[in-house]
Amino acid sequence: MRFVxxxxxxxxxxxxxxxxxxxxxxxxxxxxxxxxxxxxLMHGERPWVDVEPGxxxxxxxxxxxxxxxxxVNFLAVRAWFFLLATITALLGCGIVSRVTGSRxxxxxxGLLLVVFPGSQFKDYIPLAEAANTACLIHLLYIDPxxxxxxxxxxxxxxxxxxxxxxxxxxxxxxxTAIWALLLLVSLFDRRASIGGRFAGLIxxxxxxVFGVVIAQTPAYVPLRAHGLEKEYWAEYLDWLEFLRASLHxxxxxxxxxxxxxxxxxxTAASATPTADGSDAASNPTAATVKxxxxxxxxxxxxxxxxxxxxxxxxxxxxxxxxxxxxxxxGVFFIIGVIGFLMSVFRRDFALTAVPLEWLLLIGGSLxxxxxxxxxxxxxxxxxxxxxxxxxxxMASAWLLWPRGSKHPVVRRLFAGLVSLFLIGxxxxxxxxxxxxxxSGTIAARFGRKARFQGENGVRVHTSKKEAAILQxxxxxxxxxxGPDDYLICYPYMPGYxxxxxxxxxxxxxxxxxxxxxxxxxxxxxxxxxEKHPAVVIIDDREINGTPASRFTHxxxxxxxxxxxxxxxxxxxxxxxxxxxxxxxxxxxxxxAPAPAPTPIPPATPAPAASTPTAPxPATPAPxxxxxxxxxxxxxxxxxxxxxPVPAPTTPSAPPTAxxxxxxTPPGLPEAPPAGESPR
Numbered sequence: 001m002r003f004v005x006x007x008x009x010x011x012x013x014x015x016x017x018x019x020x021x022x023x024x025x026x027x028x029x030x031x032x033x034x035x036x037x038x039x040x041l042m043h044g045e046r047p048w049v050d051v052e053p054g055x056x057x058x059x060x061x062x063x064x065x066x067x068x069x070x071x072v073n074f075l076a077v078r079a080w081f082f083l084l085a086t087i088t089a090l091l092g093c094g095i096v097s098r099v100t101g102s103r104x105x106x107x108x109x110g111l112l113l114v115v116f117p118g119s120q121f122k123d124y125i126p127l128a129e130a131a132n133t134a135c136l137i138h139l140l141y142i143d144p145x146x147x148x149x150x151x152x153x154x155x156x157x158x159x160x161x162x163x164x165x166x167x168x169x170x171x172x173x174x175x176t177a178i179w180a181l182l183l184l185v186s187l188f189d190r191r192a193s194i195g196g197r198f199a200g201l202i203x204x205x206x207x208x209v210f211g212v213v214i215a216q217t218p219a220y221v222p223l224r225a226h227g228l229e230k231e232y233w234a235e236y237l238d239w240l241e242f243l244r245a246s247l248h249x250x251x252x253x254x255x256x257x258x259x260x261x262x263x264x265x266x267t268a269a270s271a272t273p274t275a276d277g278s279d280a281a282s283n284p285t286a287a288t289v290k291x292x293x294x295x296x297x298x299x300x301x302x303x304x305x306x307x308x309x310x311x312x313x314x315x316x317x318x319x320x321x322x323x324x325x326x327x328x329x330g331v332f333f334i335i336g337v338i339g340f341l342m343s344v345f346r347r348d349f350a351l352t353a354v355p356l357e358w359l360l361l362i363g364g365s366l367x368x369x370x371x372x373x374x375x376x377x378x379x380x381x382x383x384x385x386x387x388x389x390x391x392x393x394m395a396s397a398w399l400l401w402p403r404g405s406k407h408p409v410v411r412r413l414f415a416g417l418v419s420l421f422l423i424g425x426x427x428x429x430x431x432x433x434x435x436x437x438x439s440g441t442i443a444a445r446f447g448r449k450a451r452f453q454g455e456n457g458v459r460v461h462t463s464k465k466e467a468a469i470l471q472x473x474x475x476x477x478x479x480x481x482g483p484d485d486y487l488i489c490y491p492y493m494p495g496y497x498x499x500x501x502x503x504x505x506x507x508x509x510x511x512x513x514x515x516x517x518x519x520x521x522x523x524x525x526x527x528x529x530e531k532h533p534a535v536v537i538i539d540d541r542e543i544n545g546t547p548a549s550r551f552t553h554x555x556x557x558x559x560x561x562x563x564x565x566x567x568x569x570x571x572x573x574x575x576x577x578x579x580x581x582x583x584x585x586x587x588x589x590x591x592a593p594a595p596a597p598t599p600i601p602p603a604t605p606a607p608a609a610s611t612p613t614a615p616x617p618a619t620p621a622p623x624x625x626x627x628x629x630x631x632x633x634x635x636x637x638x639x640x641x642x643x644p645v646p647a648p649t650t651p652s653a654p655p656t657a658x659x660x661x662x663x664t665p666p667g668l669p670e671a672p673p674a675g676e677s678p679r
Contacts, residue, residue: 005093005107013086013114016442021082022075024437024444025452025460025470025495028539029380030121031077032495033509035456038063039072039498047223048231052508056235057219058166059124073457074498078120084127085117085440091130092391095137099357100398109394112426116433118387119380120440125171125368126387128164132175133364133391135160136182140351140360144192144200154204158211165212166219169239174367178360179208185340185356188349300544302377317432322377324425325369325389331418332358332396354399365392378545379432383439386429393422454499469572473537474500476569480579481534488533490524490558491543491551493575505531512543513554521557528561535569536562536578 025031038060040051047057063077070076089110097106118126135157142149157179165172183204187197223232307319339355365388372381401415437444450467453459454474462470477487477500487502494509496502505527511520528536538559543549552559566578 002103005097005103005110006090008107009089009093009110009114010086012111013082013089016114017082017085017117020442020445021078022459023448023461025074025454025458025462025466025499026437027470027473027489027493027495027499029438029495030119031074032493032498034060034063034077034081034121035072035074035498036494036504036509038067038077039456042067042072046226046228048228048235050507054508054510055124056166056169057223058163059168061219071457072498072501075457075459081121081123082117084123086114088117088123088127088130088387089113091127091134092387092394095130095134095361095391096395096398098137098141099361099395102398105394105398109391112390112394113387115441116383116386116390116430117440119384119438120444122380122384123440124167125384128160128167128171129364129368129388130391131160132157132164132171132178132367133361133388136178136360136364137357139182140356144186144189144351145196147200147203150200151203151207154207155211155214158208158213159215160211161208162212162215165236166216169236170243170371171367173239173243175364178363178367180205181363182360186351188344189351190348191350300376300378301546302373314432314435317428318377318379318382321382321425321429321432322373324421325373325385328389328393328396328422328425329362329366329369332392332400333362335400336362357399358396361392361396365389379436380438380440382429383433383441386433390426397422455501456498458495458499469575470499472570472572473575473577476577476579477502477535480569485535486531486533487535487537488528489537489539490555491539493537493539496537502535505533513549514544516554521555524555524558525561528558528565532580534580536566538562538576538578540574540576 033054037051037053041047041060042064045051047053047060053060063080066076066080067073092113093103093106093110095106096109097103100106113126117123135153139150139153139157142153144150161172161175161179164175183201186200186204189197192200220229220232223229303315303319303322305319305323308316310316310319336355336358340349340353340359343349343353343355365385368385368388372385375381397415397419400418402411433439433441434443445461448461448463448466450462450464451460452462452467452470452474454470473496477496481487481500481502483501485502486505487497487500488504488506489496489509491512492510494504497504497509517523538551538555540550540552547553562578567581568576569579570577
């Protein structure tokens with residue numbers, strides 16, 4: 001009976017994930033990032049120097065090892081992350097079983113985590129959260145006087161903490177703070193003498209550090225041998241500065257909202273009036289572009305609490321789910337602190353006390369809350385946060401519920417109200433998560449019967465619309481470029497590189513209006529002039545949910561350069577594919593130029609000559625003239641007109657793909673909330 005919950009969770013995970021393992025492909029999600037960066041590392045590029053990991057290197061090197069067996073394979077990476085989700089479910093089962101003493105309640109928790117594993121390709125995060133929490137909780141049940149076991153679990157906790165740093169640095173810092181607080185709290189444990197408590201604190205801290213060193217050494221030694229020691233340490237120091245700067249920026253953005261009520265303000269650029277009285281949100285050549293070019297760097301805005309009364313059920317649900325965790329955290333944090341202080345004053349505190357379990361469960365779950373609440377309050381990041389929250393609430397609610405007949409009615413009523421609130425929250429989240437694949441659930445399977453096959457193991461079932469878009473982009477890229485050519489995508493679409501097996505020279509594949517550098521446009525245009533990528537793909541979606549976050553706003557000078565020096569080979573909803581007038585791939589045999597009074601657009605093939613003629617001498621490939629980078633101002637913004645027709649060249653131009661007309665964003669069966677992004 002002991003292993004029945006484990007067996008049930010394993011069988012459920014294999015059946016559930018296997019049912020939609022090969023469904024859905026999103027060019028702008030973490031799957032493309034994981035595959036592309038791992039492929040570049042496998043081919044000898046250096047982390048931080050040649051390619052920016054974004055997350056730490058531990059996120060990608062296991063995938064590099066996987067690729068040595070499978071080759072670069074998108075579905076193999078998806079299977080890897082589903083394996084991580086299964087381990088998280090087993091850890092969640094173990095945590096709840098340990099705290100509650102009920103294997104069946106733990107099994108229910110594990111099954112919930114199987115069904116709602118979190119955003120696909122980001123399962124390292126819930127896994128790190130659950131693994132650290134499991135070590136912290138298990139340590140509470142070890143008598144500090146049993147010094148060998150006590151220190152052994154601190155070493156194991158340090159190993160898990162060190163691996164967490166290698167995967168996601170800020171999670172490592174958050175859990176370091178929790179470990180430090182646990183060591184301080186151990187000074188109040190009545191089971192040991194005063195001297196024993198201080199000795200346990202010092203030895204425990206050393207044991208944690210030793211465990212971190214054990215975990216970090218296999219990564220540090222080879223990186224140092226390759227001359228990357230400076231970059232290795234900078235990764236940890238830069239994250240501290242990034243967290244400080246991000247907090248400062250977010251607090252500055254929150255101040256206007258605090259005066260008006262809870263919630264984040266919408267970007268001012270979305271309501272900037274123009275000279276003609278129109279709204280900048282609908283005029284990409286007006287003040288919105290100027291704001292975006294000159295420093296509009298707002299992150300994805302959080303829904304204000306007042307949105308819960310707005311029309312549109314998706315917006316109302318997302319608003320509720322954004323603020324509901326604060327209620328859960330608040331309840332158990334308050335009663336946990338009160339209970340801890342009361343037991344300390346009574347001098348009967350022990351690490352096994354229920355209030356401390358509440359505080360550790362809440363603390364572990366809170367480590368992933370800031371990324372969702374403050375920076376990316378959308379469906380993928382909500383789904384990424386929820387596994388840890390489910391573990392914490394399932395265990396905490398069980399501990400809160402009074403047992404026996406001696407407890408007052410008020411406590412039972414309070415526990416019942418909290419339980420009803422959590423049940424309602426989980427049910428609402430379940431409905432929300434089943435509406436879109438970005439939540440990582442079986443929603444990826446719904447309505448997807450068409451097949452698409454690209455390179456690098458991208459063999460998936462998609463909707464007819466998704467397949468048409470993916471196939472259109474794939475055909476243009478394959479016809480307009482060779483295996484050694486560059487494919488560059490803005491603002492964030494690494495999946496296109498993966499499915500076409502085309503290289504990129506971008507140091508960081510993620511860029512938007514909030515993360516671009518001060519000279520991003522000038523540097524990007526210089527790279528385009530020097531490296532001549534064969535294909536450039538632009539997606540003009542509102543990546544951060546505001547008009548200022550559209551590429552044609554904040555990247556207007558680059559867009560103008562592409563319109564001038566490249567040709568439009570296809571447009572698919574908000575996605576535009578630009579190719580060089582002289583594709584670097586081997587062209588077909590040159591055809592005799594057809595007499596025509598005007599140039600022939602790329603979408604219209606040249607008519608064949610009526611009688612054979614001698615072939616004309618080959619025309620030299622045109623060279624893109626080097627122009628000085630345009631300044632980031634409204635004057636450089638391209639007019640929203642049809643792309644210019646390039647001068648005809650001897651090689652025949654690739655056919656232009658024509659997308660099916662639709663009002664839905666590309667690749668989605670329904671319109672998701674604006675700015676929904678996995679980053």
